[in-house]
Amino acid sequence: MAVYSIKKEKLGFLTDNQLKEGLPMIKCEVESFGEEIEIQTTSDRPDLLSVQGVERALKGFFGIETGIPSLSMETLRKSGVKVFKDSEILLIRPYIVSAVVKKKITEDDLIELMGVQERLHQTHGRKRKKISIGIHDASKLKPPFYYKAVKPESVSFTPLNEEKEMNLNEILEKTEKGKEYGFIIKSFDKYPILVDSENSVLSLPPIINGTLTTLKPGSSNLFIDITGTDFEACNATLNILCQDFMDMGGEIQTVEVVGEGETPQIKPETMILELNKANKLLGINLTAGEAAGFLKRQRLDAKADENNIKCRIPRYRTDFLHPVDLVEELAIGFGLNKFEPESPSLFTKGGLSSQTILTERIRNVLSADGFVEIANHVLTSEELMGKCLVKDFIRIQNPVSRDYSILRSELLPLLLETASKNTHHSYPQKIFEAGEVAGFDKVIQTNLNTSALILSSSASLTEIASHFSVFSKAVGFEFTFEKKEDMRFLKNRCLAVKVDGKERGVVGELNPEILESFGVGMPASAFEFTVLKLHSTKVKP
């Protein structure tokens, strides 16, 4: 997903109302609408990250221009430029695709290009890890180009936005982009580099270009390099840029990656849509001709042959894995607002889960018994659990805050936290929670627990034990009490709850030391009980 702004005047071939209607229908959610239109695109459509891409899709949607765009149909002229690939590069950043573009660049184009490049890097390019793009002014370069791996100290050049030459290590350590993206290549002995026949450096992919080839308004001989870890993704990105340049009036020429052939590869992919299957899945009844028409509006080529619709898909689209992806194109081309939502008629018997039925019984009996229900977060802190002497819980590797860095394994500490925040409220207070907890003991376990807490000047073991007994009847289990020593409760004022001989919970009068640590100045009694063991996951020993 990416959010960016387009100047409305660039889509001036449509009225405001058409834009408001059309944009959300081509997967561009409108975030704000004014002279600047802010849109949010979906992550399956990198081709919508440029104004040309959006324009292309809108023209299709409104039937102004349909079918597969021009780049796919052309026979591109060969530029004669060659890129030689060094075999050592295969272990580092194996793919490169390139093109030459003849187009005079204006200042406006330059701003636009920088935006598209950055958006492609961040989303489709996985922050340059998978793909990175270099667009160069080729006028000072002497092809052929060499894409190779070099020792970081062995090469120096002046990177973009810097004054003097640096070697590759210095670039990674000292430049802003080097610090940001250096991690991608740092672990290798050698770094990827793109140079011309006279060893002038075009770029250190995926980090930074050299100053030598900086694009300026007026540049007209462009060289694009795209390097990455996935050929299809690199080629699709090159197709996106080439199609955009073509829409801007540029001429695209191919570049030969020696041993692999001319790039960009523009031959459309072919996929067959079976009309009867598509109609069945969508619940509509289109003829082959209608279906082909709607697919063309999605900027595909579609030829109907009875039930089979042969589609040709431009290479800038990366989201076609299966014919079902054509079904979605058909649905969007047809118009989601033209579907008639069909009222549900499939009969099945519904029902609550046993977990919910039990939870409801607990909520009903304890609230009827005068307890106020609390819903706390499952995420909590080690400190909080520690105050209640709970030491076993599951920790998160990458918490966003100390306060939410572990999963609760018991509910009572959270009820005590609740009590600590309500010391201004009149007493007695009775609160409870019934909810999921998680723990780890040989297996990872999710359980349903219930805890109840009474804060009152006369809070006693007898009182909480009688509430527990009411609770046990509602839940439907028989138990025995057994003496227990538990530091959290006063000595001689704590009982273990046993069900079928197994300890499942505890009732007692809280140790004033615990109350003190929560800043609660009122005697308290409580129970905690494991109602159900819900899920367990085995782990590697």
Place this chain on the structure above:
Amino acid sequence: MALLDFITNDWIEVSTLSLKTKTPESSISSQVEMLERDELVELKWSEEKKTELTKEGLKYLEIGTPEKRLYEKAEDGVFLNEALKKSSLTDDEKAIAIKWSKEFKTIDFRQKIKRLKENFVADEALKELKENGFTKWLSILEKRGLCQSKAVKKIFVRKTGLKQERVATQLTPEMIRTGEWRNAKFKEYDLNTLIAPVQGGKKQAYLEFLHRIKEELISLGFEETHGPLVELEFYNLDALFMAQDHPSREMHDLFRVKEPEFGILEDERLIQRVKKAHEKGVEGSKGWGYKWSEKTASRTILRSQGTAISARNMIKGLKPPAKLFSISRVFRPDEIDWKHFIEFYQCEGIVADESVNFSQLLGYLKQFMVDIAKAKRVKFFPSYFPFTEPSVEFFAEVPGKGWIEMGGAGIFRPEVTKMLGVDVPVLAWGIGIDRLALLNLGIMDIRDLFSQDINFLEDRW
């Protein structure tokens, strides 16, 4: 001796009773009020004004008012400044002395000082008030803040002549058994103190809201399901055909578990199907074309989407027609503010049957919005989820609130259903339940859904 014995047919003041019985006045007052309720005594009230000197009044009584002190130190023929200097009055007192010397015409300040007459009204009034409890100059003292008056309530009490009966405060089993209740008079309750605040029990409003949604869904034939809080990436992501380099699998979109870091995937055939679907594709799909890692898939995380539960349900095996749902907590790293939290509920579900299609999916969504959000109209837009195709997001027009984004839905990709062993199309939908809850409960801050404030939980909801 009981209090009643000190009370005769003549009016007696409560303060006198207090002295006689050596009992605090407040205690006597409440006792006689009780006797009055039982009609054994009658009461009358009177109010008297009592005047006392203030601190300043008491001081002047002792050392004289500032005007008197000035007069005593002043000599005829000197300038005012000199006289004031000599008088050792404070700055405040100097002003007072000048003001009242003029008022009572004791000194002429016009050129040099000339003493006129010893007319010290305030000093005399203070003395009089102290001695007699009264002075005709009271208004002057009050105006100067040298005395203050307050009303004193006096209660007088006398016997009514009625006989004292046995007054009971509580009907006892004993009284019923012996029949004594027939002779008993029950003490009347004081309406002002009758209602003592009691904390009632209450179910949490957000959980109640979620429960109402569950009931709507079961009435539409959906069966409720659950899953574990700690998931394996496999169920949360791989089983949903999300490639292992998919951006939403990165660290900033998932909470990873520190220990244990890996779980065990047990179903070897399932693992092979998932591996194949990811690497080479199944059922006419190209797959993602990368090397799938079982180790990555067995990493432990906190469930980041409710769809993980649907994946588990499909793996367990569906018996079409099947309609399942879950309302479950999910966890995602995010900012924490009034609009975002890192733990929230998701409501999601599936409909699986040979007959289901996209038009029906839209029908279900519309029905949910009518039943759950009381929406009048629903709008659909194309969207993208890695595991559904076609995918939509839907907005509902909620009365009084306008168009609200409600959730996302789609049909599970054939890769998903095939690798999980399901042979029929499966509709999948999710509703943004927190947003709906905020609207429904009339609150703004998403963190209030999990409020720990008992007042808020008792009263606001």
